[in-house]
Amino acid sequence: MTGPAEHLLSVRGLRLRVGDETHDVVRGASLHAARGEVVGIAGESGSGKSLTLRAIAGLLPTGVAVAGGDIEVDRVDVVRAGPQVLRRLRGHTVGMVFQEPMTALNPTMRIGRQIAEAAMARGDLSRSQARTRAVELLERVGFPEPARRYRQFPHQLSGGMRQRVVIAIALAGNPSLLLCDEPTTALDATVTLKILDLLADLVRDLGIGIVFVTHDLGVAARICDRIAVMYAGQVVEEGPTEQLLRRPRHPYTLALLRAVPTRDRDIDGLRAIPGNPPQRGEELPGCAFAPRCEYAEPECRSEVEFVPIGAGRSTACRRHPLLAAMAGGTS
Amino acid sequence: MAFARFFASRLLQAVPVLLGVTLVVFVLIHLVPGDPAQTALGARATPDAVDALHSQWGLDQPLHEQYLLFMERLLGGDLGTSLRFGQSAGDLIAARLPVTLWLIAYAAVLACLFAVPLALWAASRPAALRDRVVRVISVVGLGVPGFWLGLVLIEVVSVNWLLLPAAGVEPGLLGHLESLFLPSLTIAAGMTPLIVRSLRTEVLRVTESDFVTTARAKGLTPHQIRMRHLLRNALAPSVTVLTVNVSFLIGGTLVIERVFGLGGLGDLMLTGIDARDFPLVQAVTLVLAVLVVIVNILGDLAQALIDPRVEVQ
Numbered sequence: 001m002t003g004p005a006e007h008l009l010s011v012r013g014l015r016l017r018v019g020d021e022t023h024d025v026v027r028g029a030s031l032h033a034a035r036g037e038v039v040g041i042a043g044e045s046g047s048g049k050s051l052t053l054r055a056i057a058g059l060l061p062t063g064v065a066v067a068g069g070d071i072e073v074d075r076v077d078v079v080r081a082g083p084q085v086l087r088r089l090r091g092h093t094v095g096m097v098f099q100e101p102m103t104a105l106n107p108t109m110r111i112g113r114q115i116a117e118a119a120m121a122r123g124d125l126s127r128s129q130a131r132t133r134a135v136e137l138l139e140r141v142g143f144p145e146p147a148r149r150y151r152q153f154p155h156q157l158s159g160g161m162r163q164r165v166v167i168a169i170a171l172a173g174n175p176s177l178l179l180c181d182e183p184t185t186a187l188d189a190t191v192t193l194k195i196l197d198l199l200a201d202l203v204r205d206l207g208i209g210i211v212f213v214t215h216d217l218g219v220a221a222r223i224c225d226r227i228a229v230m231y232a233g234q235v236v237e238e239g240p241t242e243q244l245l246r247r248p249r250h251p252y253t254l255a256l257l258r259a260v261p262t263r264d265r266d267i268d269g270l271r272a273i274p275g276n277p278p279q280r281g282e283e284l285p286g287c288a289f290a291p292r293c294e295y296a297e298p299e300c301r302s303e304v305e306f307v308p309i310g311a312g313r314s315t316a317c318r319r320h321p322l323l324a325a326m327a328g329g330t331s
Numbered sequence: 332m333a334f335a336r337f338f339a340s341r342l343l344q345a346v347p348v349l350l351g352v353t354l355v356v357f358v359l360i361h362l363v364p365g366d367p368a369q370t371a372l373g374a375r376a377t378p379d380a381v382d383a384l385h386s387q388w389g390l391d392q393p394l395h396e397q398y399l400l401f402m403e404r405l406l407g408g409d410l411g412t413s414l415r416f417g418q419s420a421g422d423l424i425a426a427r428l429p430v431t432l433w434l435i436a437y438a439a440v441l442a443c444l445f446a447v448p449l450a451l452w453a454a455s456r457p458a459a460l461r462d463r464v465v466r467v468i469s470v471v472g473l474g475v476p477g478f479w480l481g482l483v484l485i486e487v488v489s490v491n492w493l494l495l496p497a498a499g500v501e502p503g504l505l506g507h508l509e510s511l512f513l514p515s516l517t518i519a520a521g522m523t524p525l526i527v528r529s530l531r532t533e534v535l536r537v538t539e540s541d542f543v544t545t546a547r548a549k550g551l552t553p554h555q556i557r558m559r560h561l562l563r564n565a566l567a568p569s570v571t572v573l574t575v576n577v578s579f580l581i582g583g584t585l586v587i588e589r590v591f592g593l594g595g596l597g598d599l600m601l602t603g604i605d606a607r608d609f610p611l612v613q614a615v616t617l618v619l620a621v622l623v624v625i626v627n628i629l630g631d632l633a634q635a636l637i638d639p640r641v642e643v644q
């Protein structure tokens with residue numbers, strides 16, 4: 001076991017606020033990742049996955065700011081870092097892969113240059129070295145004839161190939177942490193599998209750590225070593241992928257799993273999660289999931305805590321022993 | 332090459348436009364109420380002189396014959412003969428064209444030199460003081476009439492400070508740059524605000540796009556992001572604004588030409604209209620129209636150079 005100090009990434013009690021609203025959109029999220037590890041962030045739309053991920057690279061959209069908590073990446077304090085330290089962090093330590101390969105690339109610049117430019121941002125490569133590195137990276141992410149492809153523009157590539165270019169850009173600075181925001185959501189099933197394989201190869205070959213945001217538990221199950229489930233701006237359950245998916249210790253994880261189609265459960269067996277996620281700015285005393293939870297009891301409205309429950313798992317549900325007692329959850 | 336093919340297709344598309352232009356210019360002379368030859372020569376012209384002009388212009392022939400004759404002349408490089416000057420219209424135009432082209436190109440370059448930094452500066456802090464300052468400058472630039480600004484510039488820069496010539500064109504590159512500076516500046520003052528407005532809007536739009544986030548994620552400096560990613564992608568709509576403006580300028584420089592005594596094409600056009608010199612007006616109109624077509628082709632080419640996706644469409 002590595003102690004928290006040796007984590008490549010550690011996020012503690014992160015709070016993010018939009019503009020001058022009085023309520024936070026991310027309300028105390030905690031997360032950690034080590035080298036060679038893929039950590040998933042799963043959860044419904046609007047639960048704060050993307051904002052959390054962008055906060056890690058210091059790339060919050062204008063109007064969103066950190067209101068509390070700590071983010072540490074490779075011993076850099078991201079929350080309090082100045083622009084220069086952040087630029088260095090992005091060029092050296094952190095790479096980012098976005099959801100939309102159609103818009104994540106500059107339409108007027110050749111793909112090779114977009115990669116070479118990222119390689120040069122580190123400041124230790126000459127122009128021609130950066131070019132060579134870009135060709136290598138194109139080959140690394142699966143481009144046949146990389147030298148010829150160097151001169152292509154994004155609109156000449158398919159979605160899957162563009163996403164490979166985005167990955168090459170993210171790798172250009174030799175990062176130790178790759179942040180992926182739903183990198184396969186815009187791609188079809190076969191391409192998704194290829195991209196997931198590529199990412200898994202990168203973890204194995206380069207020993208990098210990946211934080212992988214997705215709302216698709218199937219995808220998460222395939223690539224993640226651990227999964228953090230987010231609900232309404234908080235991580236409500238976290239643990240090793242297999243145990244978490246087989247024996248969830250939070251009713252929200254359970255509900256998410258029931259909403260996933262599987263081989264032995266047809267459409268009729270699917271259960272939508274009742275109710276709606278909380279509105280932005282809604283008061284949430286105690287457990288945010290309580291209004292939708294079938295196990296809720298009055299005490300849930302007053303206090304909850306995100307606590308370790310052994311075997312590398314943590315949950316925010318005070319009734320987790322009940323879930324543990326229910327034979328095997330959904331498996 | 333894709334670009335060459337794109338260029339060729341634009342040239343081909345210009346052919347019907349140019350044919351249309353010749354048709355309009357040809358019809359122009361018949362739109363004048365009464366007999367064009369009579370109008371041109373004035374009320375006191377002898378019937379013989381009017382008849383002579385009739386047959387010289389081919390007005391006694393059927394209309395389609397006249398058009399064919401007109402086209403035959405044009406394709407032979409003959410733009411007609413000016414009544415007022417008794418000289419080939421082509422020669423007259425050739426003598427005046429360079430000043431006008433200089434003026435337009437100079438003004439366009441100045442406008443871009445002002446507009447690009449102003450727009451980037453304003454867009455770097457939307458709604459901040461600098462943004463408002465640029466907006467006020469723009470409104471003033473748009474509101475001030477060109478002839479007035481021209482007169483003020485002459486009064487201040489040329490007469491009071493004795494810095495630049497007040498009128499006319501000096502020979503040589505430096506002479507041109509110097510003597511055409513004030514008139515070009517006057518024209519650029521009206522053009523700059525329009526380019527600033529479109530470029531500022533576009534820069535702000537592109538700033539929000541995903542690939543700029545990608546660029547930031549690479550660890551690039553704000554300056555690198557601006558120059559490599561923002562500017563080029565924000566430029567295309569402004570090129571359209573510039574093209575439209577330059578198209579308007581062609582034939583629209585006459586006031587400035589008069590104020591600064593430059594004697595360009597606009598000036599020649601005014602003279603032609605004053606003298607009811609139909610062949611001259613026809614010839615100048617034709618040349619101006621061809622210039623507009625050329626400017627638009629250049630604009631399209633610039634778009635294709637800026638954005639590789641244009642060629643595909």
Ligand SMILES: Nc1ncnc2c1ncn2[C@@H]1O[C@H](COP(=O)(O)OP(=O)(O)OP(=O)(O)O)[C@@H](O)[C@H]1O
Pocket residue numbers: 018025043044045046047048049050051052061062063064215280
């Ligand atoms: N730029 C922004 N300005 C203001 N509010 C934002 C901004 N981006 C996101 N939000 C709000 O923050 C909350 C969390 O957004 P986020 O994008 O992190 O969700 P997500 O979990 O990634 O959802 P999805 O699965 O739809 O991508 C949402 O309620 C959203 O409306």
Ligand code: SF4
Pocket residue numbers: 250251252287288289290291293294295296297300304316317318319320
């Ligand atoms: S704490 Fe209570 S309300 Fe919240 S998930 Fe657990 S049982 Fe449900």
Ligand SMILES: [Mg+2]
Pocket residue numbers: 049050051181
């Ligand atoms: Mg998202």
